[in-house]
Amino acid sequence: MASGDYRKDDFLEESRMDSGINSYCSILKSGDQQRECSGEPSEPRDTFSAVEERLDSAYASSSLTVESLAEIVKGLTFDTKEAPATSPGISEQEENILTSITDDGDTILHLAIIHEDTSIAKQLIQLFPKEVLDIQNYLYQSPLHLATYLNLTEVVKSLVDKSISVELQDSDGNTALHVACHHGLTTCAAEMTSGMSPGKLALVLETQNWRGLACLHLAALSRQHQIMKLLMANGADLNIKEGTSGKTALHLAVEIHDTTSVKLLLSGGANVDAAMFNGCTPLHLAVGRQDTAIANLLCQSGADTKLRNVEDETALDLADGNNDILALFPFDDIQISGRSVVGVNF
Missing domain, CATH: 1.25.40.20 (Ankyrin repeat-containing domain)
Known part of the structure; x- marks a missing residue:
């Protein structure tokens, strides 16, 4: 490839937010608690590797059920008003569970959203720092993308309230707002637009996916008139x-x-x-x-x-x-x- 060539995959690799788990590991470590947080699978990771099907695109069922997901989170009684590092009772096993990533790049938050467990997802959102909330899986979907696809408005609101990166693009170049506009998810779109600063909102409204389409284009193509009105009210060009x-x-x-x-x-x-x-x-x-x-x-x-x-x-x-x-x-x-x-x- 010539030096001037630029591929979509190169952009995705450069922009993907996948380093948040390491940031979270450092948050969990206290002064005398220097446990290693390497990329090597630990024993609790087997819980996730048992998932045989892709969950981050088709949202199919698998061996990981809502009940087993709840079991994973059960007993993790953190004080979310404090930083996790100062919260008592975080064992090494709990840390490994919270910082594990599946073979498809999903965090436990991705999985909670995929299984539409709003309660667990909201608990994890309060627990995790922004760096973890912005992690994208191997389809470059952030938790916000997945929550929007599934129209989990409470989860979308919780994520937006934590000032997550709404400008992240998935493997099709769509931000979560693109997804909402295409599918007519007006409430999700309203949560996102109301929670953005004017500058960030303008940036997202101007963003084009890999087909060259901005949010307003997708709303028009899908005949989403309420979404169009919402975008127009928020200053879309x-x-x-x-x-x-x-x-x-x-x-x-x-x-x-x-x-x-x-x-x-x-x-x-x-x-x-x-x-x-x-x-x-x-x-x-x-x-x-x-x-x-x-x-x-x-x-x-x-x-x-x-x-x-x-x-x-x-x-x-x-x-x-x-x-x-x-x-x-x-x-x-x-x-x-x-x-x-x-x-x-x-």
């Missing part, structure tokens, strides 16, 4: 372009014939004449798809009918003889062989 062809959310809404989203975006101030990389405006797309209703909406919102794409075509050129769409255009825009039809007697 309505004219942000996706990375592959330069479409805005308005272009995407037109493409899928979503009149509700088109109205929502236009009322919010989206640029009706935004151009893709090939110069096509939303009106070009609406006319090309013979969508008279949306073409009319765009025209009523002041769309410029004379704009040309890189093929030197106006939207009218794409009407393909559709009389309903032709009726939307002023007569002085219609030309035959380069001449206006105005004043021509047939």
